[in-house]
Amino acid sequence: MDYFIIFATTLAGLYFHGWLYVRIKRWMDRDLALSLAGKDEGKRAYMLEQLASARAQKIKRRDLPQWLIAAAASYLAR
Numbered sequence: 438m439d440y441f442i443i444f445a446t447t448l449a450g451l452y453f454h455g456w457l458y459v460r461i462k463r464w465m466d467r468d469l470a471l472s473l474a475g476k477d478e479g480k481r482a483y484m485l486e487q488l489a490s491a492r493a494q495k496i497k498r499r500d501l502p503q504w505l506i507a508a509a510a511s512y513l514a515r
Contacts (some may be wrong), residue, residue: 466501473509483512 470488474480487508496504 462498466498469502470505473505480509480512484509 466488470484471481474484491501491504
């Protein structure tokens with residue numbers, strides 16, 4: 438019975454850490470997109486749409502900052 442408790446708590450801890458890691462990555466990506474938008478509400482909505490688009494296109498995280506910078510620049514061109 439002791440092994441089961443150790444196994445269950447270890448598994449729950451690993452799951453929680455994995456969940457937290459994914460949430461922090463998403464928060465960082467969202468914060469990056471919003472920081473590129475500044476205080477313009479229209480641009481903030483646009484950048485969040487672009488972030489969702491990047492996720493749908495499966496843009497790699499290492500390429501995401503440059504991709505979002507290009508998206509922010511294309512908003513200025515509009």
